[in-house]
Every structure is written in C-alpha cells, then in structure tokens.
Amino acid sequence: MSSNKKIISVRGLTKIYDMGEVKVHALRGVDMDIQNGEFTAIMGHSGSGKSTLMNIMGCLDVPTSGEYYLDGVNVKDMTKDQLARLRNQKIGFVFQTFNLLARTSALENVELPLLYNPGIKAKERKEKAMHALEMVGLADWRHHLPNQLSGGEQQRVAIARSLVNDPVIILADEPSGNLDTRTSFEVMEIFQQLNSNGITIALVTHEADISLFASRNVIFRDGRINREVKVENVKNARLELEALPTDEDNYL
C-alpha cells in the first residue's frame, strides 16, 4: 500500500481476567503489527482471545502486561480520559450487534462520535456524517430509524459511524456474525471498498470464506498467534455477490 507506517504494534501482550478463584488467561503473549492500509482478518476458535485483543487495540480495555503502540503512541499509562480521546479520534469500532441507538435516525447515529469531539462544529458534523453515509450507500436512508432498516443496512450505518471520525483503523469484531451470507458479502464489499480507499481495517471472524476477503489472515489459538497467512487470491466481494444465487433462483 501507499506507506509502510505501522498503525498498530503490540509486543508481548497478555491479558488475565481475574475471576477470583480462576484466572482466565485470555492472551498469553501476542506480538503483532498492522501496517497502514492493511486489511487483516483475525481468525480462531471461540474463546481464543480474538475479542480480547480487539478490545485492547480499540482502547476499550487495558492489557495485563505488554506494550501497545497505536499510531506510534504508547497507550500504556494513559488516563481514562486520554483513552476516551484516542477512541474518539483514532479508532472506529464495528460490533457484531450493531449497537445503534434506538429511535435515533441513521444520520444522528453516525453523528454520535463527532458530538464528543469539541473541535467539530454542527455544520461540519452534518457534512461528515452525510459523507460517511454516502460511502456505505445509505445517503437516502439518513432519516430512517434502526428498526426501519434491515440487519445489513444497520451494520452499514454502524460502519458509517466507525469511519465518520476519519480513524487510523477500523476494528470490526465479527461484523457479519449476525448476518446471512448475502448481507455478509454486502458488508464485506463495503469493507473492501473502504480498504481500497486506503483505510486500514482489522476484522475478527471465525468464518473461513469471510477471511478470504482480507489480504492477511492471523490465526489465534489459546491466546496466542498460531500462524499468519498472506492470502494469495483475495476474493472480490462484489464478484462473489454477483455469483451468489438470487432469491428468485431459489424459488424457481
């Protein structure tokens, strides 16, 4: 891609959940780099520590030990407020369950991160939110409420929300986990599109066919990176979508 700047760099990362009697070793020493412009898929069985890593990378959680550099800045020892600021300005998060605000229009949902950025005025906020919605192809849906949107559309609104603050990376934890194959592919098509525009993406999935849309696969096992694969023939989501049998085909 354009430059070889490291967006994310983790070294010897461990995370232990202290549950009183049991200590859960969710991460047992992870070293990983993500370069600017990369599209990384993190794979692994359930419980292998994928979400834990994502939450630490997204500054939602802190590691038990190890170093984490985000965009060249050591995140260790940052205060809660500084972490909130990092989340606000450097990170876009996409969740499996969309997490849109109910009874709140698509546009207002997308605006949300900007409301917590005092540097952005109302006019700029509206423009950025509209632009983000355009990028996921939902400009005309801006006044729709979440319950008036399909699952795929809701996730696209959530993606628009994650990119509205021009983050250095979008972190998506099983974004297609709640979606059927067709809508999963539609969502992946958007991610590929964003990535081709230069946006760095890290995405968790346990589905092999989804991981093939990314250029690089990191496979987790028991809190460690088991292996890493460079995907030779990255699948094109748009072409895959076209190849999918349509609903009409199924009924015919």
Add this chain to the structure above:
Amino acid sequence: MNFLNLIIIAFRSLNKNKVRSLLTMLGLIIGVASVIAMLAIGQGSRDSIEKQISGLGTNVIMIFPGASFRGGVASAAGSALSLEMEDVEAINNECQSVKYTSPVARTSGQIIAGAHNWNSQLYGVYPEYLEIRSLEIESGNMFTEVDERRASKVCIIGKTVVENLFDEYTDPVGQKIRIRKIPFQIIGVLKEKGQSGMGSDQDDMILAPFSTVQKRMRGSQRNVQQIYVSAHSEELITKASEEIDEILRQRKNLAKNDDPPYMIRTQTEIVEMFTSTSDTMIVLLASIASISLIVGGIGIMNIMLVSVTERTREIGLRMAVGARSRDILRQFLLEAILLSLTGGFLGIGFGTLSSHVVSSFAGWPVIVTSYSIVLAFVFATAIGVFFGWYPARKAAGLIPMDALRYE
C-alpha cells in the same frame, strides 16, 4: 465536549422517551403546582384579611371591659363596671398619643319607617367615632357635640338600613324613624363600606349620639361597653396603648402585675393575630406540598436509575465512541435537570391555572407572587441536581467494556 453538544445529547435522549419523560416529571409537576397553588391561596387570604382589618379604621385601639382570660381564668371581679365614663375622659385628656376617643354604647332592635321595618345595630358614639373608624358621610351631616350634650334623638344610617327602609325615590335625610319605639330623625347617610373581615355587613348600622343611646335606651348605666381610640399615627399605636393601660391601672388602683379588668386590643395586634394563623396555614400547606416535591424528586431518581440500567449498552457505546466519564455524568445530570426544569415550568403553569380555577369557583382570593414562582423553580432545579446526581454517578462509573457487553 462543548455544552451545546451536551444539551443536544440530553435533549435527544429525553425526546426519544417522551412518555417516560412525562411520567417522570408528573410527580414534580404536581409538587410544584401544589406549592404554587398553596402559596397563592395563602397569600390571597392573608392579603384580604389585612385589607379587611384595615377597614376597621385608622390606628384603632379598642378597649373592652372584662378580664383578659389569661390561663383560662377570668380573674377580675366586678367586670361589669370595669369601664366608666370617667375612664373615657381620662384617656381623652391624659394620653399624649391618643388623638380621638369615643365610648360605644351598643344596642339592637327593630327600626320602623312608615310601613317598613328592619332589625339593625344601634351604636351610641361621639362624633369623633367617624374619624376613628374612617367612616364617611355620603349625604347630610354628622351629629355634633351639641347633640351629644342634649342627647338629641338624631341618627346617621348605613346603606343597608337605607335600602331596607326606604324606596329609591325617597331621600332618607330628614325622615323620621322609630328605633325601639323611640322616634329619631335621620340627619345623614354613611358611605358604603362593604363586608367586614369577619363577614358582617358594615353598612347595616345606625349611629346616634352616645348620651342618647346610653340614657334613653340603656337606662343611664354608668358602665361603658367599649371604648374606641385612635392614635396620632401608626408608630404611636403601641405607645398609646401603653399610656391607656397606665392611666386605667392608676384609676383602678392596680399593681403592675395585677390582671386588669379590661382588654386593650390594637389594630396591629388584630392584624397579627389573623395573619399569623393564616401564616401558620400557609407554612403547613406549603410543607405538605413540598413533600410532594420531594416525592417527585425521588420519582426522578427512580426513573433515572432504571434508565441508567436500561441504557447500559447505550452508555457503553457512547464511551466506545469517545465519551469520557464526565460526559456521561453531565449527560445524565443534565437530563435530570431538564426534566425537573420542564416539570417545574409545567407545574408553575398548572399551579397558576388551578389557583385561578379555585378562586373563581370558591370565591377565594388568590395571588401568585413572583417570589413563589422563583421559589418553586429553584426548588425544582435543586431537586433535579440532588436526585439526578446519584444515577448520573452510577452511569459515569460504568466500565465501557462491561457496559457494552451488558444484556
């Protein structure tokens, strides 16, 4: 985060839960409304009492015979003779602060004018009585000292008496009437005064010279039923009443601590007596009403707590996209304040409205003072902050990870 955004956030989230917002406010609306209504009714009745008692006259001091009932026991003997004409003279001549003095001899009876008759009160008084009671003559003249000396059978009548004895075409002045069979000549008519503070008709009275009533109708008794005095000025009322007490004690050979066989009541005392009971009522009613304010506040806290639990994931999301703890704290606090302010506004509206409804139905006077509005407002906001603080702290203390995962 700037304040405008904060308001946008709080307002949006209240707007999204309109019914719940309204229910939350309900307690506060009722609380504020009842405080406003209670204060309005209380203030209204206080004002009308003051106005009516001021209708008693100017700087009036009244002296009644009989013991003041201290400790529930009437201590002085011979109270029937406790006030005499000599006392009236002494007060008039010796008390520096006293301007006018008039004894009052009161009797009631049937009054006949031609074919009409009416029952009314007859007061035997000195001409100065008019000044003391701030009465005015509408037509004709007041009787004079000459009438007093001669015990002339002349009288002044009030508007109600006029209406009941004469048709509208007859001028009462100069007419003859019989009061308890004794013929009197009407020489004047009093200006209308209206209802008194205690609900009696102040226009239903007849005034005649004191000596006339005392000698001709009360069998020349020596005792005086009542003495009306007016002080030179409002400031001198207390001084005048002290002077009167001193003179009377001297005349009756009473020691300092003896219970006197008479009672002195000043206009100020009477106003205080009535307004203090109405003040007690206001305080009582307002405190009952403010309990509902507090209940309303607890309602806000309750709903805000439910709201924090229910919106845990929302809070998690807000934190995930960059809200700091203090942004969340401020949001929930502001929501509580917006709720209580809106509740306060609506409560003031409803309170004012219901005060006027009460006044038009029950005929009570109501006065909504700006003081009570400010009070209700400050109270409502304080309650919003006070009861909103705990839920807001709870929301702000959530850990983003856990909040996001909350089911």
